[in-house]
Amino acid sequence: MKSNNQGKSKFKSVFVCQQCGKESPKWLGHCPDCQAWNSFAETRVTLSRAPSSPHPSGNKPQELSQVQKGDFPRFQLGFTEVNRVLGGGLVPGSLVLVGGEPGIGKSTLLLQISALMAECSKVVAYISGEESVNQVKLRSERLGIVGKGIYFLSEPDLAAVLECLEGLSPQLAVVDSIQTMYLEDVAGMPGSISQVRECTWRLERWAKQNNVPLLVTGHVTKEGAIAGPGTLEHIVDVVLYFEGEPFSNYRVLRSAKNRFGSTNEVGIFEMSDKGLVEVDNPSQVFLSAYKDETMGSMVVPTLEGNRPLLVEIQALTTSNNFAPPRRIANGVDFNRLLLIIAVLTKRAGLKLFNQDIIVNVTGGLKVNEPAVDLGIALAIASSFRDAKPISGLVALGEVGLNGELRGVSQLDRRIAEAIRLGFQSCLIPRLKSKPSFDFADVQLIQAGSVAEALRLGLTKEG
Numbered sequence: 001m002k003s004n005n006q007g008k009s010k011f012k013s014v015f016v017c018q019q020c021g022k023e024s025p026k027w028l029g030h031c032p033d034c035q036a037w038n039s040f041a042e043t044r045v046t047l048s049r050a051p052s053s054p055h056p057s058g059n060k061p062q063e064l065s066q067v068q069k070g071d072f073p074r075f076q077l078g079f080t081e082v083n084r085v086l087g088g089g090l091v092p093g094s095l096v097l098v099g100g101e102p103g104i105g106k107s108t109l110l111l112q113i114s115a116l117m118a119e120c121s122k123v124v125a126y127i128s129g130e131e132s133v134n135q136v137k138l139r140s141e142r143l144g145i146v147g148k149g150i151y152f153l154s155e156p157d158l159a160a161v162l163e164c165l166e167g168l169s170p171q172l173a174v175v176d177s178i179q180t181m182y183l184e185d186v187a188g189m190p191g192s193i194s195q196v197r198e199c200t201w202r203l204e205r206w207a208k209q210n211n212v213p214l215l216v217t218g219h220v221t222k223e224g225a226i227a228g229p230g231t232l233e234h235i236v237d238v239v240l241y242f243e244g245e246p247f248s249n250y251r252v253l254r255s256a257k258n259r260f261g262s263t264n265e266v267g268i269f270e271m272s273d274k275g276l277v278e279v280d281n282p283s284q285v286f287l288s289a290y291k292d293e294t295m296g297s298m299v300v301p302t303l304e305g306n307r308p309l310l311v312e313i314q315a316l317t318t319s320n321n322f323a324p325p326r327r328i329a330n331g332v333d334f335n336r337l338l339l340i341i342a343v344l345t346k347r348a349g350l351k352l353f354n355q356d357i358i359v360n361v362t363g364g365l366k367v368n369e370p371a372v373d374l375g376i377a378l379a380i381a382s383s384f385r386d387a388k389p390i391s392g393l394v395a396l397g398e399v400g401l402n403g404e405l406r407g408v409s410q411l412d413r414r415i416a417e418a419i420r421l422g423f424q425s426c427l428i429p430r431l432k433s434k435p436s437f438d439f440a441d442v443q444l445i446q447a448g449s450v451a452e453a454l455r456l457g458l459t460k461e462g
C-alpha cells in the first residue's frame with residue numbers, strides 16, 4: 001500500500017524547460033514561458049499516477065454542509081516563532097518546503113527543530129544528501145544536541161530514502177535538500193527540474209500516506225525562486241523562506257504559501273555561535289544602536305507580515321561633481337529610492353543631482369512596503385541639509401509622484417509599537433477623518449506633502 005509504485009510505473013517522454021518547468025511534447029529551442037534559450041531536456045515522466053479508473057482511491061464527493069468540521073491536530077515545535085509562521089504548529093502529513101540561499105541556516109534550523117521534537121520523545125528521521133554523518137555530528141555538538149531519537153542517513157537516492165523511512169516509521173522526517181535527491185528512473189541530473197519535481201511528488205505522497213510531517217529544504221535560484229517558479233510550490237503544502245543578509249546575524253522566516261494558515265506571519269531569529277535563537281522583542285534589537293536626533297537617520301514602524309517592527313533607516317549624501325551621481329540602496333527597493341529622490345528634487349526643491357546617495361536599513365533587514373517612503377525621504381533630506389530630525393520622532397507614509405503623502409494600513413498598530421519603545425511623535429500622512437484610535441502618549445504630526453513633512457519633521461539647518 002505504501003510502495004511508490006515503481007514496479008507498475010509506465011513512462012512517457014516529454015521535453016521540460018530546465019529553467020521554469022514548462023512541458024512540451026516536442027523539443028523547443030526557446031521557451032515561450034520564461035524566454036530561456038536551449039533549456040529543454042527530454043524527460044521520462046511516470047504515468048502510474050494517472051489511473052485508468054475514475055475513482056481509484058474510493059473517495060466519494062460529500063456535500064459540504066454534511067461535513068463535520070475537524071480541526072487539524074498540530075505538532076507544537078519547540079520554536080514558537082516557527083509555530084507562528086506555520087499557523088499554529090506542524091500539521092501531520094504536510095510537506096513543508098524551507099527555501100533559502102546556501103549558508104543562510106536552513107540545515108541548522110531543521111536540525112534544531114529535529115532536536116526539539118526528539119526531546120518530546122518523538123522519532124525523527126534526518127536525511128541529508130549534502131552532508132556526511134560526521135559533518136552533521138559536528139554541527140549537532142556545536143548546537144549542544146545529543147541526538148537521542150534522531151536517526152541520521154546520508155543518502156541522495158530517494159528510493160533508498162523512502163525505503164529507510166518505511167523501516168523507521170518516524171514521527172517527523174527531514175530531507176536536506178531536495179536538489180541533492182535523485183531517482184534512478186527519472187532523467188536528468190540531481191537538481192534538474194524533472195528530478196526535483198518527481199522527488200518532491202514522491203515525498204508528498206509518502207507524507208500523506210503515512211500522515212507524517214515532512215520538512216524539505218530547497219536552495220533558491222538567483223531569481224529567488226525554489227528550482228523554478230511554480231514547479232514545486234504547487235506540490236507542497238507550505239512554502240517557507242528563510243532570509244537574511246550574509247553579513248547580518250538576523251534571519252527572517254516568512255511564509256509564502258500555507259494550506260493550513262495565513263501567510264502573514266513571520267518569525268525572527270538571530271544566528272549565534274550556538275545556533276538559531278528566537279528574537280522576542282525584534283524592534284528593541286533592531287534599534288539597539290539607534291541614537292535620537294541623529295543626522296540622516298529615521299525610525300519607521302514597518303509591518304513584517306502581521307507584526308509591527310521598528311527599523312532604522314539611514315541615509316548619507318555626499319557631493320560628487322565629477323562622476324555621474326551614484327545611488328546605493330541596502331535593504332530598500334532601488335527603484336523606490338530613485339522615485340523618492342526624484343520627488344525630493346522636483347517637489348521639495350532639494351538639489352540632489354550632484355549627490356551620491358546611500359540608503360541603508362540597519363540590522364541587514366529588507367523593507368519593501370511603500371509605508372517606509374517618507375522615512376527614506378526624511379533621512380535623505382536630513383543628511384543633505386545637515387538638519388536633525390526632531391527628538392523622539394518616527395515617520396511613515398507612502399510618497400506619490402506629485403509629492404503627496406498617502407495613508408498606510410494598520411496605522412494604530414504601528415503607532416502603538418512606536419509608543420511601546422518610547423517614541424513621542426509620529427509624522428503621518430494627513431488623516432481624512434478623526435482617527436478611530438486615541439493615543440494620549442503620542443503627538444500625531446500630520447502632513448499633506450513631502451515638503452510639509454520636511455518642514456515639520458526636521459529641525460532648522462546647521
Ligand code: TYD
Pocket residue numbers: 100101102103104105106107108109139142143271272273274275276
Ligand atoms: P547552514 O545551516 O549550513 O546553512 P544552509 O543549510 O542554509 O546552507 O548554516 C551555515 C552557516 O551558519 C555557516 O556559515 C555557519 C553559521 N552557523 C553559525 O553561525 N552558528 C551555528 O551554531 C551554526 C551551526 C552555523
Ligand code: MG
Pocket residue numbers: 103106107108130176
Ligand atoms: Mg544546508
